[in-house]
Amino acid sequence: MATHSENQYYVPHGSIYPSILSVGLLSLASGFIFNMNNLHFGKWMMYLGAAIIIAMTFKWMGSVISESITGQYKSWEDKSFRIGMIVFICSEVAFFAAFFGALFYMRVLSVPDLAGYDADITPYKDFLSSWPSLGPGGVVLGNEYVPPANFKPMHWNGLPLINTILLLSSGATITWAHWGLIKNKRNQLVIGMALTVLLGITFLACQAMEYHEAYTEMGLTLGSGAYGATFFMLTGFHGFHVLLGTTMLIVILIRCMKGHFTPEHHFGFEGVAWYWHFVDVVWLGLFIFVYML
Amino acid sequence: MSTTTVAHDEVHHDHPSGIMRWLTTTNHKDIGTMYLTFSLVMFLVGGAMVLGIRAELFQPGLQLMNPDFYNQLIGVHALIMIFAALMPAATGFANWMIPLQIGAPDMALPRLNNWGFWLLPPSAILLTLPFTLALFGIGDGAIATGWTFYPPLSVQGGIGVDFAIFAVHLLGVSSVMGSINIIVTLFNMRAPGMTLMKMPMFAWGWLITAFLLVATIPVLAGAVTMLLTDRHFGTHFFDAAGGGDPIMFQHLFWFFGHPEVYILLLPVWGFIPQILQTFSRKPMYGYKAQVYSLWAIGALAVVVWAHHFFTAGMPVPALLYFMYSTMAISLPLAVLFFCWIKTMWKGSMTFETPMLFAVGWIILFGIGGLTGLVLADVAADAQYHNSYFVVAHFHYTLFAGGIMGIMAGVYYWLPKMTGNMYDETLGKWHFWLTAISFNLTFIPQFFVGLAGMPRRIPDYALQFAEFNMISTIAAFALGLSQLLFVYVIIKCVKGGKKATDKVWEGAEGLEWTLPSPPPYHSFTEQPVIK
Numbered sequence: 001m002a003t004h005s006e007n008q009y010y011v012p013h014g015s016i017y018p019s020i021l022s023v024g025l026l027s028l029a030s031g032f033i034f035n036m037n038n039l040h041f042g043k044w045m046m047y048l049g050a051a052i053i054i055a056m057t058f059k060w061m062g063s064v065i066s067e068s069i070t071g072q073y074k075s076w077e078d079k080s081f082r083i084g085m086i087v088f089i090c091s092e093v094a095f096f097a098a099f100f101g102a103l104f105y106m107r108v109l110s111v112p113d114l115a116g117y118d119a120d121i122t123p124y125k126d127f128l129s130s131w132p133s134l135g136p137g138g139v140v141l142g143n144e145y146v147p148p149a150n151f152k153p154m155h156w157n158g159l160p161l162i163n164t165i166l167l168l169s170s171g172a173t174i175t176w177a178h179w180g181l182i183k184n185k186r187n188q189l190v191i192g193m194a195l196t197v198l199l200g201i202t203f204l205a206c207q208a209m210e211y212h213e214a215y216t217e218m219g220l221t222l223g224s225g226a227y228g229a230t231f232f233m234l235t236g237f238h239g240f241h242v243l244l245g246t247t248m249l250i251v252i253l254i255r256c257m258k259g260h261f262t263p264e265h266h267f268g269f270e271g272v273a274w275y276w277h278f279v280d281v282v283w284l285g286l287f288i289f290v291y292m293l
Numbered sequence: 294m295s296t297t298t299v300a301h302d303e304v305h306h307d308h309p310s311g312i313m314r315w316l317t318t319t320n321h322k323d324i325g326t327m328y329l330t331f332s333l334v335m336f337l338v339g340g341a342m343v344l345g346i347r348a349e350l351f352q353p354g355l356q357l358m359n360p361d362f363y364n365q366l367i368g369v370h371a372l373i374m375i376f377a378a379l380m381p382a383a384t385g386f387a388n389w390m391i392p393l394q395i396g397a398p399d400m401a402l403p404r405l406n407n408w409g410f411w412l413l414p415p416s417a418i419l420l421t422l423p424f425t426l427a428l429f430g431i432g433d434g435a436i437a438t439g440w441t442f443y444p445p446l447s448v449q450g451g452i453g454v455d456f457a458i459f460a461v462h463l464l465g466v467s468s469v470m471g472s473i474n475i476i477v478t479l480f481n482m483r484a485p486g487m488t489l490m491k492m493p494m495f496a497w498g499w500l501i502t503a504f505l506l507v508a509t510i511p512v513l514a515g516a517v518t519m520l521l522t523d524r525h526f527g528t529h530f531f532d533a534a535g536g537g538d539p540i541m542f543q544h545l546f547w548f549f550g551h552p553e554v555y556i557l558l559l560p561v562w563g564f565i566p567q568i569l570q571t572f573s574r575k576p577m578y579g580y581k582a583q584v585y586s587l588w589a590i591g592a593l594a595v596v597v598w599a600h601h602f603f604t605a606g607m608p609v610p611a612l613l614y615f616m617y618s619t620m621a622i623s624l625p626l627a628v629l630f631f632c633w634i635k636t637m638w639k640g641s642m643t644f645e646t647p648m649l650f651a652v653g654w655i656i657l658f659g660i661g662g663l664t665g666l667v668l669a670d671v672a673a674d675a676q677y678h679n680s681y682f683v684v685a686h687f688h689y690t691l692f693a694g695g696i697m698g699i700m701a702g703v704y705y706w707l708p709k710m711t712g713n714m715y716d717e718t719l720g721k722w723h724f725w726l727t728a729i730s731f732n733l734t735f736i737p738q739f740f741v742g743l744a745g746m747p748r749r750i751p752d753y754a755l756q757f758a759e760f761n762m763i764s765t766i767a768a769f770a771l772g773l774s775q776l777l778f779v780y781v782i783i784k785c786v787k788g789g790k791k792a793t794d795k796v797w798e799g800a801e802g803l804e805w806t807l808p809s810p811p812p813y814h815s816f817t818e819q820p821v822i823k
Contacts, residue, residue, distance in 0.1 A: 110537060
């Protein structure tokens with residue numbers, strides 16, 4: 001059938017990309033495992049896996065885009081994509097909740113508990129509960145006891161504050177671009193999207209500087225006790241999501257310049273915008289609970 | 294009047310055959326068949342592992358394997374049965390039956406559906422590869438911590454733990470993608486006129502399951518990621534020296550792990566009432582009460598997790614809270630039991646194989662639920678924790694409540710899926726062999742558990758010898774009976790008496806209005822529900 005009415009649901013033709021994508025994930029995961037366990041051929045499996053994943057993602061999304069611009073997707077399919085994206089973002093919220101949960105558990109329960117034991121029985125006599133905390137003891141590496149290396153915690157009012165401003169502004173610019181799309185003002189759309197991409201890249205650069213400073217000047221590493229673990233895992237996974245979000249924004253920017261979107265039909269744009277706002281909100285949580293409090 | 298039809302693609306009419314058909318398919322029935330086949334294969338693999346365990350436990354002392362390998366078998370048996378046998382079976386039914394039951398042309402996101410399945414074989418490879426690698430001198434075998442990954446054991450463990458972590462990651466992605474697809478399908482693809490409160494109970498069970506999966510699987514992913522960084526990248530999440538806490542892992546794990554129990558059971562609670570109503574030839578009793586009870590159980594599922602580790606140490610108010618909230622689950626569950634029994638009350642009942650499994654399921658799952666109530670009691674749990682009583686309890690909920698429920702579904706829907714009737718005599722044999730050998734396997738485990746036999750230990754004191762011997766013999770009978778199940782399925786796929794569209798005299802629902810087997814595109818025109 002060449003034309004589809006609003007009442008027809010487009011069931012896409014088969015695709016080999018999802019199953020090859022899974023092979024790529026298998027190669028990446030098993031390569032990573034081998035590499036971590038000092039079997040360095042794993043590195044090549046990782047490269048191969050990553051290449052397959054990137055190629056298949058582009059091919060898969062490419063076929064979706066071509067189906068979209070040839071008009072296969074109408075309002076019924078559009079609604080499926082919207083509900084799907086909302087549920088996906090909910091699952092991402094649950095993922096970050098695990099790490100926020102770990103942060104709260106350590107601050108409220110485990111660090112105070114470790115400082116609160118009876119002086120007669122505690123192995124950690126001089127440990128006082130505080131935050132940021134290194135925890136009471138060092139680590140044993142091989143047969144060697146390494147006392148905890150002290151560190152300076154990350155202040156909220158330097159780079160993190162700049163990053164907050166950057167991300168909040170990017171939330172505004174993408175909304176401004178969306179208005180441009182709805183009002184069919186191409187220049188506003190493209191400029192707004194370009195600004196958003198720029199702000200995302202600047203955020204990532206600032207984050208990289210912050211990590212560099214933490215490792216080289218402040219002695220703050222992944223191994224810096226409860227604080228270091230939660231700081232890097234929370235900001236690291238957030239940064240990874242910003243990286244993914246920025247990549248998607250760049251794709252959307254290119255699609256905007258090619259004129260793929262119409263004021264009525266632009267789920268691709270909105271899905272990425274929702275994702276970007278989600279990343280933004282997670283950052284606000286990080287800024288408050290990791291940096292400020 | 295709706296004129297809803299499915300949009301055809303030219304490619305669709307000559308879809309590829311052979312292996313390419315299965316690799317590329319976007320058809321919900323093909324994908325459902327792959328899920329169910331994968332589940333059956335992994336069920337046999339996981340079952341073979343547990344027969345190794347039971348063989349070792351046939352007599353006291355160490356006969357067949359060293360304790361470390363015994364631990365590996367235990368952990369991988371559990372991971373396979375939960376993630377690779379039970380969950381894919383439920384998802385397979387969801388793929389097959391949800392579009393048929395709600396009058397949809399297909400699942401809402403067919404390519405995502407395909408990806409959801411094809412993540413499973415790589416995960417199964419990751420779970421079992423360490424056994425093979427150990428033969429070549431790489432690593433020391435699979436994960437030996439049990440399926441719960443508790444640190445510090447899992448932080449100290451070998452390469453098998455890393456493989457299990459990434460297997461869980463891929464399985465988790467698969468489950469979340471499957472759940473997204475099911476939620477979207479149920480919200481967006483229902484036939485005109487089918488309001489939420491007119492959905493079949495199976496669809497309700499799966500909707501709540503999907504919400505639970507989306508809320509909890511990512512937490513498990515986060516927890517095992519922290520484990521990975523503790524193992525290899527120097528973090529201290531589960532290390533007291535850095536201010537962390539091994540118990541925190543138990544909280545994170547069981548925040549997923551307890552809802553997981555309901556994730557495995559809710560789909561079954563969905564289709565068992567449908568089977569009961571079919572073979573009682575009267576409408577389901579208490580549809581609304583059942584829906585609200587499913588929601589209540591789904592909500593309670595995420596707030597009771599700490600009852601899995603009462604003995605690990607927590608403040609008394611926390612113990613009391615988790616005890617009472619756990620016991621509260623028995624209230625909506627009792628409503629469900631009442632509705633199931635009342636559905637059969639004064640019905641014109643016949644006992645074909647699906648009905649035998651469904652009725653047997655009510656009794657055996659009831660035992661699982663009641664022994665769970667015993668374990669929820671904090672004072673009693675101090676005695677029973679980590680004993681074989683727990684093992685017997687969760688096999689009554691997950692083997693009887695999960696797998697025997699799934700078998701009821703297999704016999705119920707197999708004629709619809711294949712177009713052929715299965716062999717009724719062999720099906721009945723399969724039920725009785727399974728039910729009897731299952732009870733003979735696990736009733737002795739209640740006794741040895743109450744007498745103090747600990748779980749996860751390859752050796753035991755002499756006074757437990759007789760009961761363990763009975764349990765092992767019955768476990769082998771249980772395992773071999775499942776080969777009959779495989780034979781019945783293969784025989785039914787190959788041929789047999791042709792099934793009618795309705796298959797069962799008392800069957801109600803849209804899936805019975807289509808031919809058996811249904812056409813490639815289920816509903817090219819959506820039916821209208823009055």
